[in-house]
Amino acid sequence: MSRPSNADISRRDLAHVWHPCTQMHDHEQLPLVPIRRGEGIWLEDFDGQRYMDAISSWWVNLFGHAHPQLNAALREQAETLEHVILAGFTHEAIVELSERLVALAPPGLTRCFYADNGSSGIEVALKMSVHAWRNQGLMKKTRFIALENSYHGETLGALGVTDIPLFSETYQPLLQAPLRAPSPAAPAGAPDGDCDRYCDLALAGMEALLAKHAHEVAAVIVEPLVQGAAGMRMYSPRYLTRLRELCDQYAVYLIADEIAVGFGRTGTLFACEQANITPDFLVLSKGLTAGYLPMSVVLTHARIYEVFYDRYETLKGFLHSHSYTGNALAARVALASLDLFAQGDVIAANRQLALVMAEAIAPLRAHPKVSSVRQTGMIAAIELVRDKASGTPYDWRERRGLAIFQAALKRGLLLRPIGHVVYFMPPYIITPEQIHWMVATAIEAIDEGLRAPAGASSEIGPSMA
Numbered sequence: 001m002s003r004p005s006n007a008d009i010s011r012r013d014l015a016h017v018w019h020p021c022t023q024m025h026d027h028e029q030l031p032l033v034p035i036r037r038g039e040g041i042w043l044e045d046f047d048g049q050r051y052m053d054a055i056s057s058w059w060v061n062l063f064g065h066a067h068p069q070l071n072a073a074l075r076e077q078a079e080t081l082e083h084v085i086l087a088g089f090t091h092e093a094i095v096e097l098s099e100r101l102v103a104l105a106p107p108g109l110t111r112c113f114y115a116d117n118g119s120s121g122i123e124v125a126l127k128m129s130v131h132a133w134r135n136q137g138l139m140k141k142t143r144f145i146a147l148e149n150s151y152h153g154e155t156l157g158a159l160g161v162t163d164i165p166l167f168s169e170t171y172q173p174l175l176q177a178p179l180r181a182p183s184p185a186a187p188a189g190a191p192d193g194d195c196d197r198y199c200d201l202a203l204a205g206m207e208a209l210l211a212k213h214a215h216e217v218a219a220v221i222v223e224p225l226v227q228g229a230a231g232m233r234m235y236s237p238r239y240l241t242r243l244r245e246l247c248d249q250y251a252v253y254l255i256a257d258e259i260a261v262g263f264g265r266t267g268t269l270f271a272c273e274q275a276n277i278t279p280d281f282l283v284l285s286k287g288l289t290a291g292y293l294p295m296s297v298v299l300t301h302a303r304i305y306e307v308f309y310d311r312y313e314t315l316k317g318f319l320h321s322h323s324y325t326g327n328a329l330a331a332r333v334a335l336a337s338l339d340l341f342a343q344g345d346v347i348a349a350n351r352q353l354a355l356v357m358a359e360a361i362a363p364l365r366a367h368p369k370v371s372s373v374r375q376t377g378m379i380a381a382i383e384l385v386r387d388k389a390s391g392t393p394y395d396w397r398e399r400r401g402l403a404i405f406q407a408a409l410k411r412g413l414l415l416r417p418i419g420h421v422v423y424f425m426p427p428y429i430i431t432p433e434q435i436h437w438m439v440a441t442a443i444e445a446i447d448e449g450l451r452a453p454a455g456a457s458s459e460i461g462p463s464m465a
């Protein structure tokens, strides 16, 4: 039997698969990319073309595709125990993973509650924070404060605290609206360099909200250091340090959504380390299993755990569950990923790679259509504007990001711009040579995408988030 081609797989896919975050009509013109296999930083399609995965397959992959050590751990676990109910039962992988996460996380986070994916981890943190106040007799603390341009996932609770209208507007009648605090990150189109001012403004805005609403607020939720889905908008650790003080002062819990930034993306294992803080809830997913399997965990401290701990009849227990809570395969792969961190001193190696990335992207500052070149650790972003002097953005209908995506794909590079922000978030196994190739190829793709006639692909939806 001959091996299927890209066209064969695409035809069968489009007959039945409904793709995420996609206007399916786009695929009348935009070819799907059917991937046959992955190896290291490369993905290979059914026609034999290779693509460098510069976005870690939606920010999940840490050590490349089909990693031999992760594969072996998974295989061994599958032969022993694939899954068992975690209520009333337990298994060695989840015990060991919890011990190791507690040892690595900011000090004081000693309890791990597991869920199936990032969004459901956010749901756990939101519910737990409200429930914790309730168990202390404070029934009115049921609202949340979230930042402008935040992204916390797509389930209804998580979407409620998200501020990306493209994803949330349609579902507004189903969502509980949070209080919105200003973002400490520079707005779209702004030049780099004024981050102290945005940080101060955002702190003043947060304090005003807390002063007025703390009595009805359960928690503040933030994406530490990088607001990912808003276009890799970055801000100073100083904001988090002060936010921790404000949350303590006003008796409001702090939820750190490190789903995207955890596990070394920002230059430290967890972004909160750079601000020297311990949140009340730390939500981890994506890199937790190195991009292998869906799993999330919410870490919290003893004081929270204790307000739930009582006789059954008090109904103070956290009666939340997901079928696959604490899945053994996911836990084993997460452990194998932590082994890779320990073996190679990945954080130190990443610091070197981040310097190479900084050097490679620096020339883009002089590009006539680039308003911002920003970087936090292993995440780098380039923002494109129609007019640099005034910061005037491209019209979203021009879909320049999509044109850049296509131009990069043609050259063997997987980029997925968010609107007009091109970003790099590569797996940690990338080499300095590959970084230079990735950035040089992206620059060619940007120039081709910006040269394309305006609206050439205007039938193809608004965002590439």
Ligand SMILES: *Cc1c(COP(=O)(O)O)cnc(C)c1O
Residues within 6 Å of the ligand: 117, 118, 119, 120, 122, 151, 152, 153, 154, 223, 228, 229, 257, 258, 259, 260, 285, 286
């Ligand atoms: C991806 C992401 C989520 C949602 O995680 P899913 O696994 O996609 O549900 C939440 N918050 C942040 C910051 C994310 O990047």
